[in-house]
Amino acid sequence: MGKITAAITGVQGYVPEYRLTNEELETMVDTTDEWIVTRTGIKERRILKGEGKGSSVMGIEAVKGLLEKTQTDPEEVELIICATVTPDMTFPATANIIGDGVGAKKAFSFDIGAACSGFLYALATGASFIESGKYKKVVVVGADKMSGIVDYTDRTTCVLFGDGAGAVMLEPTENGVGILDTILRTDGSGIDYLRMKAGGSRYPPSIETVTNKEHYIYQDGSTVFKFAVTNMADVSAEIMEKNNLSGDDVRWLVPHQANKRIIDATARRMGVGDDKVMMNIVRYGNTTAATIPLLLWDYEEQLAKGDNIVLAAFGGGFTWGSIYVKWAYNYNGKVE
Ligand code: UT7
Numbered sequence: 001m002g003k004i005t006a007a008i009t010g011v012q013g014y015v016p017e018y019r020l021t022n023e024e025l026e027t028m029v030d031t032t033d034e035w036i037v038t039r040t041g042i043k044e045r046r047i048l049k050g051e052g053k054g055s056s057v058m059g060i061e062a063v064k065g066l067l068e069k070t071q072t073d074p075e076e077v078e079l080i081i082c083a084t085v086t087p088d089m090t091f092p093a094t095a096n097i098i099g100d101g102v103g104a105k106k107a108f109s110f111d112i113g114a115a116c117s118g119f120l121y122a123l124a125t126g127a128s129f130i131e132s133g134k135y136k137k138v139v140v141v142g143a144d145k146m147s148g149i150v151d152y153t154d155r156t157t158c159v160l161f162g163d164g165a166g167a168v169m170l171e172p173t174e175n176g177v178g179i180l181d182t183i184l185r186t187d188g189s190g191i192d193y194l195r196m197k198a199g200g201s202r203y204p205p206s207i208e209t210v211t212n213k214e215h216y217i218y219q220d221g222s223t224v225f226k227f228a229v230t231n232m233a234d235v236s237a238e239i240m241e242k243n244n245l246s247g248d249d250v251r252w253l254v255p256h257q258a259n260k261r262i263i264d265a266t267a268r269r270m271g272v273g274d275d276k277v278m279m280n281i282v283r284y285g286n287t288t289a290a291t292i293p294l295l296l297w298d299y300e301e302q303l304a305k306g307d308n309i310v311l312a313a314f315g316g317g318f319t320w321g322s323i324y325v326k327w328a329y330n331y332n333g334k335v336e
Contacts, residue, residue: 006130006138006170007178007328010070013166013297014061015284016048020162029155036159041260045162045285047147054088058165059143060101062293066167067102072137074103081126082111082141083118083289085316086148090200098141107139115194116256116315118142118289119166120184120323123311126170127179138170142289149196151216160258161217162285166293173328177306181324183239190227190318193220228262228314232322233269236312239322240270247271249308251327252299256313257281257291266312288315301331 021044022033036042048058059082067074082095095109114121119142126140146161170179198214199205209215232255240250253272255263260281267277278295287294292311296303303309307327314320 002174002176004131004133004172004174005176005178005180006127007173008168008296008325009171009328010066010169011166011293011296011300012062012066012069013164013290013294014058014065015046015164015294016058018047018049019044020047022159025159028152029158031155031159040160041281042159042285043282046164048145048163053145054094054148055084055086055143055145055165056088056094056097056101058145058163059094059098059141059167062143062165062167063098063102063139063141066139066169070169072169075106077104077107077137077139078135079126079129079138080104080107080109080141081122081138082109082143083114083122084111084143085113085115085118085288086145087111094143095141098143114315114319115317116258116286116288116291117184117313117317117319117321118315119292120182120311120313120321121319123168123179123323124182124184127182130170130172133172136172139167140170141165141167142291142293144288144290146286146288149215149217151213154216156221157217157219160286162287164284164287164290164294166290166297168293168296177326177328179323180326181239181243182321183235184321185231185235185319187318190316193223194218194316194318225259225262227318228258229265231318231320232256232262232312232314233266235320235322236266236270236310239310239324243324245308245324250310251276251307252303252309253277254292254295254309254311256315257284257295258286258314262314270310303327303331305330
């Protein structure tokens, strides 16, 4: 018997219909399409409209599609992990709401909050449950309704973020494919540079916190940029070295979509050409925990069994990491 690893056996995404374009943002804050495109690479982002709709609405759509596509009975799902920093509520967990929404009556579920690295943290956690040998079907979701915590009068953040969700199915394999290595890191001193200050136990909601706009994202963009460029590139180079992968061996880099300049720097450091870099920032902006599964969904048809893929992310916390995946199936092909 070979070693049990967790194979990704299906992927599905969901983005809401409404497109918030750079042109519309020009009418809301003092910005230009030219500034946004050259500084970030973003043209438009999707926004979930409608009262009483949280991240779970998008997570449910993604997971429903995933179960259909992988022909999985909802009651076969044993665990749902949702990465999000925009949970529907502080508690219960958004993963529980998603599980209820898709009819996963036999699953247990919990959320992981690691901002833009959330999907990597959740994927590594889900993979460990599979590798233990105890679980056979784990769903990992990244879902964020960033529009719920963005201040649309702050030009330094409102142009960056969008809403979306993506989900993958993890199942055991002994064929040497799947999640082969993970490197995850945290530096809690990052709290000063990227955070939503109020609404938790330290500063519970009050008239004062609302007046001071402390329920919105605060980001010191240029400081975060410097940390992101260095750490995302370093951790990606580290996982390649650890697994004896050269730039030529890597078929796809799947980088978190915060800024095209950070992505380009990571790809250069890894020696990976532009044609091997998954990118959707132009259409979706930064969807936080959803960016990586949305990329896998967008590029699923181009992925082939045996492809070496490096996932990489950096985000609030600070959190960052990279994951080495050997893709498990051809599109419309048989998953072994
Ligand atoms: O996903 C989680 C992790 N987050 C990241 O990885 C984001 C990392 N940071 C970034 O991507 C970039 O720092 C930003 C895109 C947020 C900003 O780009 P930048 O090149 O670092 O710009 P900056 O913050 O240094 O600002 C440069 C100028 C400032 O004006 P002054 O002070 O030089 O007069 C800003 O006020 O650009 C101004 N500015 C804008 N101008 C037009 C900031 N936002 C805008 C805007 N439109 N939307």
